[in-house]
Amino acid sequence: xxxxTGTTCLVTGASSGIGxxxxxxxxxxxxxxxxAARDAARGEAARAEIxxxxxxxxxxxxTADLSSLAQVRELAAQVRAxxxxxxxxxxxxxxxxxxxxxTADGLEMTFATNHLGPFLLTSLLxxxxxxxxxxxxxxxxxxxxxxxxxxxxxxxxxGGRTERAGQGQAxxxxxxxxxxFTAELARRLSGTxxxxxxxxxxxxxxxxGRDVTGVAGAIVPLILRLRPGPVTxxxxxxxxxxxxxxxxxxxxxxxxxxxxxxxxxxxDGQAAARMWALSEDLTGLDAGR
Numbered sequence: 001x002x003x004x005t006g007t008t009c010l011v012t013g014a015s016s017g018i019g020x021x022x023x024x025x026x027x028x029x030x031x032x033x034x035x036a037a038r039d040a041a042r043g044e045a046a047r048a049e050i051x052x053x054x055x056x057x058x059x060x061x062x063t064a065d066l067s068s069l070a071q072v073r074e075l076a077a078q079v080r081a082x083x084x085x086x087x088x089x090x091x092x093x094x095x096x097x098x099x100x101x102x103t104a105d106g107l108e109m110t111f112a113t114n115h116l117g118p119f120l121l122t123s124l125l126x127x128x129x130x131x132x133x134x135x136x137x138x139x140x141x142x143x144x145x146x147x148x149x150x151x152x153x154x155x156x157x158x159g160g161r162t163e164r165a166g167q168g169q170a171x172x173x174x175x176x177x178x179x180x181f182t183a184e185l186a187r188r189l190s191g192t193x194x195x196x197x198x199x200x201x202x203x204x205x206x207x208x209g210r211d212v213t214g215v216a217g218a219i220v221p222l223i224l225r226l227r228p229g230p231v232t233x234x235x236x237x238x239x240x241x242x243x244x245x246x247x248x249x250x251x252x253x254x255x256x257x258x259x260x261x262x263x264x265x266x267x268d269g270q271a272a273a274r275m276w277a278l279s280e281d282l283t284g285l286d287a288g289r
Contacts, residue, residue, distance in 0.1 A: 004242055005030030007133065008083050010125075012066060012118070013093030015042035018140065018201055021234035022090055022241070024050045027057035029242055034083075036075060036093070038065045066093045066117030067103045069283055076124035086125055087132040088241040091118035091139040091178075096171050107282065108158050114174035119181055120283040129194045134247060137185060137196040138240045141178035141253070146263045148176045151271060157282055177275055179253055179262050184272040186251030195250035197240050201233040202256070 009026045013019035014035035027033045027050055035050075037043030043061040051057050060082075064075035079086065095113045103112045122129075122137055129135040148169065156173065182198040189196060239257040240246055253262045265271060279285070 003030050004087075007031045007087035008034070008085060009088040009090065009241065010034040010036060010079060010086060011090040011092055012036040012064075012121070013038075015039060015046045017230045018233040018237065019090070019092040020046050020050070021230040022092060022237045023059070024053060024057075025234060025238040026088070026090075026241060027059055028054050031087070032058040032060075034079065035059060035061045036064055036066075037061060038063070038093070065113075066121070067095070067107075067109055067113040069105050069112075069116070069120060072117050072120045073124065076121055079125060080128060083128065085131040085133075086128040086135060088136045088138065089122060089125060089129060090237050090241055091122065091137070092237065093117065094140065094174075102158075106157070108170055110170040111156060111158075111174050111177070114171070115177035115181065116279060116283055118178070119279045120285060122185065123283075123285055126189075126194075130192050132194070135194045136241055137182075137189075137194065138237050139178050139182050139196070139198040140201055140237060141182070141198040141262075142172075142175040143200040143255070144172045145176035145179055145266055147172040148263070148265060151176070151265070151275075153274070153278070156278060176263075176266055177279075179266040180268075180272040180275040181279070182253070183251050183267075183269070184276040187272075188276075189250070195246075195248065197246065197250060197252045197254060199236045199240060199254040200260070201236055 004026055009031045011019050011023040011033060014023045015037035023033045023035055035043050035046055037046065040063045043063060047059045047061050050059050062075055062078050064071040066072055093113065095110055097109045101109050103109055107116060118139060129137065179198050182196050185196040236254055236257050240254060252259050254260060
């Protein structure tokens with residue numbers, strides 16, 4: 001890993017799990033790390049833990065719920081007000097909500113949090129990223145994107161809740177969107193020095209499935225006990241954010257710190273461009289920043 005001294009990194013979903021471990025490792029490499037957390041108290045607890053484990057760590061906390069477009073805009077404004085550059089943005093925050101509630105913006109919760117929030121945040125921070133030293137955008141996707149056989153374009157804002165799409169498609173759809181977003185972002189960032197890559201962190205033990213209920217809610221915790229923890233899940237995002245081995249590499253999908261091939265649908269350039277245009281519309285980005 002390269003030293004991160006003098007760099008600034010933003011990690012979303014950093015109050016627990018993979019996000020907290022990623023923030024810890026980047027801080028240990030010398031970076032100033034911004035922890036973006038949905039809950040202020042949990043964010044401060046994560047900051048205290050990181051500084052206890054790494055006494056020299058430079059860590060600050062900002063609060064935002066990525067399912068809220070207004071809060072994403074406020075987070076971006078805070079980052080811009082406090083920092084004049086950004087060297088790494090790790091889009092890690094995510095939810096898995098089987099109830100599929102709608103957000104205050106009228107968007108399905110999982111799709112809004114996992115895709116639209118990171119899409120808007122990255123877009124609003126692009127200028128800071130371009131000021132960074134070969135800045136990197138790292139987005140945590142998942143291998144479950146391969147479960148999606150067709151994109152329900154007319155129902156993405158609802159998380160693919162139609163019978164045709166299947167009620168359980170919101171999370172896989174959001175992870176497919178992460179990969180399509182990365183591909184189109186890499187294309188749009190060409191020539192700027194900023195790279196964009198995404199990854200599957202592995203099936204690791206985190207709190208992601210805490211809202212799952214019923215039979216699955218009883219089984220998931222038992223399965224997770226046998227899985228490796230967040231330290232393992234953080235290896236690939238830390239690698240993509242810091243390793244000289246991937247300097248200049250962009251538009252990739254990684255598993256266990258190695259390039260991997262996502263599904264054919266995830267490699268569809270036309271789908272990536274269409275997802276970007278739709279995301280601009282849903283977030284209001286095309287109407288002005």
